[in-house]
Structures are given as structure tokens and as C-alpha cells.
Amino acid sequence: MKKEEINHLIEEAKFYILNNRFEEAEKYLKKILKDNPENPDALFYMGLLNEMLNRFTEAREYYEKVLSVSPGYHSAEEHLARLQGK
Amino acid sequence: MxxxxxxxxxxxxxxxxxxxxxxxxxxxxxxxxxxxxxxxxxxxxxxxxxxxxxxxxxxxxxxxxxxxxxxxxxxxxxxxxxxxxxxxxxxxxxxxxxxxxxxxxxxxxxxxxxxxFPEHEMGVRLAEILSSPSIFQFLELAEDYSIAEIAAPKEFWDKTIRETDARKKYGINIIAIKRKIPFTEKDGTIDYKEELKMAPEPSEKILQGDILVVLGHTKNITKIEKATR
Structure with missing residues (x-):
């Protein structure tokens, strides 16, 4: 998958997240992850949409994966800290 | 006093x-x-x-x-x-x-x-919370009535409170909604904040990811919680 195509899919996913349409956003992200299972942005937004759907265990797993493929990914660190105790 | x-x-x-x-x-x-x-x-x-x-x-x-x-x-x-x-x-x-x-x-x-009997009461409450992954808070009002925070079940998504028929179908009242409001950060990433809508109108639409604060018979709350999984 080309970088442009990935960026395009990420933007689509973000659009749906901004409109509280998490299930739709998930479809675009899964398309990316199918070919690029270690794409940090796709993993991060998977974490975010799971968090927003109150699925905290799944969210945590995605954020941890982000940090394993891209150490120091700031937003993932932040959200992981926020999920403490949830 | x-x-x-x-x-x-x-x-x-x-x-x-x-x-x-x-x-x-x-x-x-x-x-x-x-x-x-x-x-x-x-x-x-x-x-x-x-x-x-x-x-x-x-x-x-x-x-x-x-x-x-x-x-x-x-x-x-x-x-x-x-x-x-x-x-x-x-x-x-x-x-x-x-x-x-x-x-x-x-x-x-x-x-x-x-x-x-706080140790006992807290124990019962914690059991309720831990055994139901989508119940986030639980408060027993009387012996059989409780207020709980639950993830909005999928069948409620995109429906107005009236359309969910929650009172008739599940015997619960939705007394507040905790909603996630997404926004774009300066660097382009998305984050969200939570907003509490107290006493929502029957015409209020329930969105994906909403947490519902519900009041009802404890049995009914457990029933609706199962529907969220």
C-alpha cells in the first residue's frame, strides 16, 4: 500500500471518529492494518476508537502496540496513562 | 444540620x-x-x-x-x-x-x-462492578433499585431516547448521558472530552460510545447490561 493511500484512509477514519461514527472508522483502519499491521497511526486510532466505545482493555492493547512499534508516540503514552484505573 | x-x-x-x-x-x-x-x-x-x-x-x-x-x-x-x-x-x-x-x-x-455495614456494602458493590464489564458505577438506592452507569447498548445507537423504548422494554429510566465530544488538536491528532447531559429530552439521540446513567430495578439494569456485550 502506498503512503498516500494510507494517509487517505487515516483521514477518512479521523473524519468518522470526529462524528462519533467509530464502527465506520474501524473499517478504514482495518484496511490499513491488513497490509501494514505495524502502522502506528492506524494502531493509535484503533486504540482511540475503542477507548471512546468504552472498551478499555482493547484500547490499552492498541496503545501498548503503538508504543512497541513506535516508542515515544506521545498521544499513545498520554492515553495509556489516562486509562489507568479504568 | x-x-x-x-x-x-x-x-x-x-x-x-x-x-x-x-x-x-x-x-x-x-x-x-x-x-x-x-x-x-x-x-x-x-x-x-x-x-x-x-x-x-x-x-x-x-x-x-x-x-x-x-x-x-x-x-x-x-x-x-x-x-x-x-x-x-x-x-x-x-x-x-x-x-x-x-x-x-x-x-x-x-x-x-x-x-x-460499609465493608459488606462496598464488597457487594464492587462485585456488581467487576462482574459486569460495562457497568462503570453502581449505586443501590433501595433494596431492589439502583442507579448505574452503563455503556449504551448497540441497539440504542442512533435512536432517540423515545425510540429506544427503554422504559417499557427494559424498565429503566435514562437520567443522564455522558457523551464523548471529539476534537482536533493543534498537531492534527484527535482527542475527546466528556460532557454530561443531565435529564436528556426524549428527542435526544444516543450516539456510539455514550455512557448512560440509568435508574431502575437492579434486575432490569443487569438485563440491559447483558445486551451491551
């Missing part, structure tokens, strides 16, 4: 300070000087006093208080003696904390107005 809190362990201290914060007049008593000092400046008045000392206790004018709360429970004898002295001194309403179910029974027999 006027409260007298006897016994300033962790429970008693938290109770006395919380009541004082709500603007009530609180007299806090313990026989331990250090415990009294710890909350001295947070409540209206404090006394270092052994609550099993009948003469001293009767000089406090306990009949003036709206509630006398006996907050110590580890010393069974002291708890029972204090309860009797407080009742004898003419306290209007008495509440006591029990450490065991037997202790609770004895206090009940002494004719006090309210027995609390």
Missing part, C-alpha cells in the same frame, strides 16, 4: 470532614488525641473524650443533634456501650457502623435508626 461523629478512624474522619464540607455543624469525638488533632481545623468542634464515659457523654447535650453517628466498630464492647449511652442521653437519631453481621444485628436490637 447538626451532627455528632464518635470515633475518628478512617471512616469517621472521612464522614466528619465530608459533612463539614457540606456546611453542616459537626462535633467530632475520639479518645485518641492525635486523631482528634488530625481533623481539628476541618470541623466545627472536637473533643478528646472516651465515649464509654457516661457522665462526660451526657454533658454534651446529645439531644440537640439531628444525628449522632457511632463510627467506630472494631471494639465491639465500646460500640455497644456507646450506643446505649447515646440512646440514653436522648439523641434524636442514631446511626452506627457495624463490623460484622452479628454486630449489625445487635445494633439493630438496641433500637438505633440506621446501621451501616
Amino acid at each position: 447538626q451532627f455528632c461523629v464518635i470515633g475518628l478512624g478512617r471512616f469517621g474522619q472521612a464522614l466528619a470532614v465530608a459533612l463539614a464540607k457540606k456546611g453542616h455543624e459537626v462535633l467530632a469525638i475520639d479518645r485518641d488525641e492525635q486523631r482528634v488533632q488530625e481533623i481539628e481545623d476541618k470541623v466545627s468542634q472536637t473533643f478528646i473524650l472516651d465515649s464509654t464515659n457516661e457522665k462526660a457523654m451526657k454533658s454534651l447535650g446529645l439531644s440537640e443533634f439531628d444525628w449522632v453517628i457511632i463510627a467506630m466498630s472494631s471494639d465491639l464492647e465500646a460500640s455497644i456501650l456507646t450506643t446505649m449511652i447515646v440512646k440514653d442521653a436522648g439523641a434524636k437519631r442514631v446511626c452506627a457502623k457495624a463490623a460484622t453481621s452479628l454486630h449489625a444485628k445487635i445494633l439493630g436490637k438496641l433500637g438505633i435508626d440506621k446501621v451501616v
